[in-house]
Amino acid sequence: MHKARHLNVSGILINGAALVLVLSYALPYMYLLMTSIKPAADVQQIPPSFFPAVLSFENFREVLRSSTLPKAFVNSLTVAVLTTALSLAVAVPAAYVATQYRRRITTLFLLFALVTRMVPSVSLGVPLFQLLKSLGLLDTVPGLVLAHTSAAVPLALLLMSAFFEGMPRELEEAARMDGCTRFQAFRKIVLPVMTGGIAVTALFTFITSWNEFLYALLLTSEATKTAPIVIAEYNSVYGLAWGAMTAAAVLYSLPVIVVTLALQKQIVGGLTFGAVKG
Amino acid sequence: MSGEDRFVLCMLAPAVAILGLLVAYPVGLLIFDSFFKVDTITPNIREWVGLQNYVDALTSKRVAESALRTVQYSVFALFFEFTFGFCAALLFSAMAGESRWHRTIFALPLMVPPIVAGLLWRFLLVGNIGILNYGLVRLGLIDDPNEIAWLSSEDIVIYSVSFADIWLTTSFVALVSYAGLTNIPKDLLEAARIDGANALKRFWHVTLPLMRPVIAVVVIVRGVDAAKTFDLIWIQTQGGPRHASEVFSMNIYQRMVRFGDLGEASASGALFLIVMMLLAALAYWKIWRPVHA
Numbered sequence: 001m002h003k004a005r006h007l008n009v010s011g012i013l014i015n016g017a018a019l020v021l022v023l024s025y026a027l028p029y030m031y032l033l034m035t036s037i038k039p040a041a042d043v044q045q046i047p048p049s050f051f052p053a054v055l056s057f058e059n060f061r062e063v064l065r066s067s068t069l070p071k072a073f074v075n076s077l078t079v080a081v082l083t084t085a086l087s088l089a090v091a092v093p094a095a096y097v098a099t100q101y102r103r104r105i106t107t108l109f110l111l112f113a114l115v116t117r118m119v120p121s122v123s124l125g126v127p128l129f130q131l132l133k134s135l136g137l138l139d140t141v142p143g144l145v146l147a148h149t150s151a152a153v154p155l156a157l158l159l160m161s162a163f164f165e166g167m168p169r170e171l172e173e174a175a176r177m178d179g180c181t182r183f184q185a186f187r188k189i190v191l192p193v194m195t196g197g198i199a200v201t202a203l204f205t206f207i208t209s210w211n212e213f214l215y216a217l218l219l220t221s222e223a224t225k226t227a228p229i230v231i232a233e234y235n236s237v238y239g240l241a242w243g244a245m246t247a248a249a250v251l252y253s254l255p256v257i258v259v260t261l262a263l264q265k266q267i268v269g270g271l272t273f274g275a276v277k278g
Numbered sequence: 279m280s281g282e283d284r285f286v287l288c289m290l291a292p293a294v295a296i297l298g299l300l301v302a303y304p305v306g307l308l309i310f311d312s313f314f315k316v317d318t319i320t321p322n323i324r325e326w327v328g329l330q331n332y333v334d335a336l337t338s339k340r341v342a343e344s345a346l347r348t349v350q351y352s353v354f355a356l357f358f359e360f361t362f363g364f365c366a367a368l369l370f371s372a373m374a375g376e377s378r379w380h381r382t383i384f385a386l387p388l389m390v391p392p393i394v395a396g397l398l399w400r401f402l403l404v405g406n407i408g409i410l411n412y413g414l415v416r417l418g419l420i421d422d423p424n425e426i427a428w429l430s431s432e433d434i435v436i437y438s439v440s441f442a443d444i445w446l447t448t449s450f451v452a453l454v455s456y457a458g459l460t461n462i463p464k465d466l467l468e469a470a471r472i473d474g475a476n477a478l479k480r481f482w483h484v485t486l487p488l489m490r491p492v493i494a495v496v497v498i499v500r501g502v503d504a505a506k507t508f509d510l511i512w513i514q515t516q517g518g519p520r521h522a523s524e525v526f527s528m529n530i531y532q533r534m535v536r537f538g539d540l541g542e543a544s545a546s547g548a549l550f551l552i553v554m555m556l557l558a559a560l561a562y563w564k565i566w567r568p569v570h571a
Contacts, residue, residue, distance in 0.1 A: 015376070018369040021362075022380045028445060029386060031409065032398050047423065048409045086296075094293035097286045109290060116301050118554045120506040122527040123547035126534050127304035127311065150300035153293060182285045211391040213509035214527075218535070228393040232513055235397075242401060249394045260389040264382055 036060070036250045040243035059247035069248055072230040075141070079226060080209040082145045087152040087205045092198060095160035096186060100169065110161060116154040124150060125218045132219055139221045147215040152205040159204060163197030203263065207256060227252050305551065312548045316540035331545035340521065341546060344529035347436050351511075351525055352504035355440040355447075359500060362444070363451025364493075370452070371459040381456070388449045392442075396513035399442035403428035403514075429515055432522035439511045439523050443504060451496050458492030459485070502557050526550055 031050060035043055036059055038052040043059075063069045098106040128147050129138070137143030171193060175185035191198070216226045231252060234245040312331050317323040335341050366384060370377035387395065402410045411423040420426060428438040462485060470480045508527040511517070517524035517532070524532070530550065534543035 014369055014372045018366075018373060018377065018380050021366055021369065022384050025445065025448065026383050026386060028398055028402060029390065031402070032394075035401070044407050046406055047412050048407050050409065090292040090296050093289040097289040101282065101286045103286070106286065106290065109294065112297065115555065116297065118502050118557060119301065119305070120527055120547070120550050120554055122506075122508060122530045123308060123551045123554075124301065124304050126530070126540065126543050126547050127307035128300070129534075130307060130311075130540075131304055146300055149296060150304075153296055153300075157293065182282070186289075207389070211393070213393050213512075214531070218531075228391060228509075231397070232393060235513070242407070245397060246401070249397055253390050253394045256391070257386065257389045261382065261386075264385065 032246055033250060035242070036246040038243065043243040043246065044240070059243040060251070063244050063248045063251065068225070068230050068233075069227070069251075072225050072227045073251075075224050076210060076227040078141055079144050079148060079224075080206050082141070083148040083152050083209040084202050084205045086145065086149050087156045088198065088202055091153050091156035091201075092160055092191075092194075093186070095157050096164055096190065098157070099161050099164040100167075100172065110157065113154040113157040116150075117158070121151065121214045125214055128215070129218055138219060139223050141224055144216060144219055144224055144226070147219055148209040148212055151212065151215075152208050155208060156201050156205050159201045160197065163194060163201070167193065200263075203260070207260075210256060308544050308551070309548050311540055311544035314541050316544075318534075318538040318540050327541065331542045332549070334542055335546045335549060340524075341526075341529060343521070344524045344526045347524065348505055348526040350436050351440050351443075351507065352501055354437050355443040355504045356497065356501050358440075358444045359448050359451050360493075360496065363448045363496075364455050366448065366452040367455035367459055370456050381453070384452060385449045387446050388453075390446060392446065392509045393513050395442045395446045396510045399439075399445065400429065400514045403438055403441070405430060430519055432519055435515060435519065435523045436525075439514045440504075442510050442514065443507065446510070447500060447503075451500065454496050455489070455492060458489050462488050498557065498560065502554060505554070505557075 034051055037055055037057065038059075039054055039056040040058050040062070042049075042053060094109070098110050125147075128150070132138045132143040132146070135143070137146070167190070171189060172182075172185045175189040176182070180188065211228070212226075213228045213232070216229050217232075220226065220229065227248075231245065231248045234241050234248065313326060313328060315323065315325040315327045315331075370381055370384075373380070390398075402408055405424065405427060408423075408428070410428070411420065411426060414420045414426075415423050426434075429435055466484055466488075467480055470484050475483065506527060507525060508531065511523055511525060512528060515523045517528045526546070527550070530543050530546045533539045533546065
C-alpha cells in the first residue's frame with residue numbers, strides 16, 4: 001500500500017518534470033511560428049506578446065513576393081538533391097565493401113572518413129575557395145555541390161557502414177551461390193534490402209546540404225545564393241526586418257521538420273546508431 | 279590481384295577519388311599556402327615566408343583571445359547540453375513506454391537548421407523586443423526587461439550566443455543517452471536493488487559505469503562540433519560587440535574574407551585542423567578501437 005503510493009508520487013514528479021522540460025524546449029520554435037503569423041508591425045511591439053493579437057500572412061506574402069528568396073529556395077533544393085545523389089553514389093558501394101570485405105585498406109579508409117568529420121569547415125573552406133576558383137566553379141551550382149559533398153560523403157559513409165554492419169553476410173553468399181557476380185549480388189540483392197538505411201542516409205545528407213551555411217557564404221555570391229544566406233541577409237539589408245525574417249525562417253525550416261517527424265522512428269534509430277557506432 | 283581485391287578497389291575508388299579531391303587535396307593546399315604571404319585583394323602576391331604566418335598567428339593577441347573564447351563557448355555549451363540532455367534521457371527512461379510523445383517533441387530542435395536557431399535566439403535575446411527578459415520579469419527574476427543585455431554586453435555575449443547551441447543539440451545528447459540507457463540490462467539494476475542499493479547508488483555504481491562509452495562519444499562528438507561552430511554565432515552577433523564573441527573559426531574567416539590574408543588564414547586553419555585531429559585521435563583510441571577489438 002505504502003509502496004504503491006510512493007511509486008505514484010514519483011511517477012507524477014517524473015511526468016511533471018518531463019513535461020516542463022519538453023515544453024521549455026518546444027516554446028522557442030512555437031514563438032517563431034507565432035511571430036511569423038503576426039502583422040509585420042506587431043512583431044516589434046514593446047512589450048512583446050507570445051500569441052498574435054491578429055492573424056496575418058503579411059510576412060509570408062512579403063518574402064514570397066521578393067525576387068531573392070524563391071530563387072534561393074530553388075538553389076538550395078537543387079544543390080541538396082545533387083549533393084545527396086553524388087554522395088550516395090560514391091558512399092554506398094564504399095561503405096558496403098568497407099564492412100563486408102574488411103581488410104587493412106578499408107579500415108584505414110573508414111578511419112580517414114571519421115577523421116574527415118573532425119575537419120573544421122573553415123579550414124577546408126579556405127583552400128576549397130581557391131580550388132573552385134581555379135576550376136572556374138565559384139558561384140556555380142556544381143561548385144557548391146562539390147563543397148557540400150566533401151561534408152556529406154564522410155557522414156554517408158559512417159551511417160551506411162553502421163547499416164551494413166547489421167546486414168547478414170549470408171545474403172551475398174546465397175546470391176553468389178545462385179551464380180551472381182559480386183556486382184550483381186550488390187546491385188540486385190543487397191541494395192533492395194538496404195533501401196531503409198539508404199533512405200535515412202539520403203535524408204541526412206540532404207539536410208546536411210540544406211542547412212549548410214559557411215561554404216555557401218564563402219563560395220557563392222549572386223547567382224547561386226542559397227536560402228540560409230538570403231535569410232541571414234535580412235539581418236543587414238533590410239535592417240531589423242524581424243517579421244520577414246521569421247516568415248522566411250519558417251518556410252525554410254518547417255518542411256524539413258515535418259518530413260523528419262513523419263519518418264521519426266527510422267531517423268532516431270539511424271542517428272543514434274551512427275553516433276554510437278560511428 | 280584476386281577478383282575479390284579488384285571488386286573491393288572498384289567499389290572503393292569513387293569515394294577515395296572524391297575525398298581525395300575535396301578533402302585531402304584542399305588540406306594539402308591549406309598547408310602549402312600557410313608558408314606563403316598570399317594576398318587575395320591585390321592579386322599575384324605570393325611570397326615564401328616560411329613559418330612567419332604561424333609565428334604571427336601564435337603571437338597575435340586577437341587570435342589567442344578567439345581561441346580562448348572557443349574553449350569558453352565549447353565548455354559552457356557542452357556542460358549544459360550534457361546536463362540537460364542526460365537528465366532528459368533519465369526522465370524518459372524512467373517513464374518507460376509513456377515517453378514516446380515527449381521524445382518526439384523534444385527531438386524537434388534537432389531538425390531546425392542552425393541558421394534558424396541562431397536567428398530565433400537572437401530574436402529571443404535582442405534588446406527592447408527580446409521576449410526572454412520579459413519572461414524573466416514576469417517570473418520575478420529581474421526587475422527591468424533591459425537589465426540584462428545578453429548580446430550587447432562584452433562580458434557575457436560569448437555565453438549568451440551558446441544558448442542557441444544548447445537548445446539545438448540537447449536533444450541529440452538526450453536521444454543518444456536514451457538509446458544507451460535502454461541497452462542497460464534490467465536484471466543488473468534489479469540485482470543491485472535486491473542487494474539493497476538505493477536509486478542513487480544504483481545510478482552511481484551500475485548505470486554510470488555502463489554508460490561510460492556513450493558519454494565519451496557524446497562529449498567528443500559534441501565537443502568537436504561546438505569548437506567548430508561558425509554559423510550559429512555569426513548569425514547572432516557576427517562576432518561582436520568589438521570581437522567579444524569572435525571564436526576561432528570566425529577569426530579565420532575574417533582574415534580570409536575581410537583582410538584577404540590567405541596565408542595567415544591558412545596557417546590558422548592548419549593549426550585548427552591539427553588540434554581537431556588530436557581530438558579525433560583521442561576519439562579513435564577511446565571509442566572506435568574498443569568497439570572493433
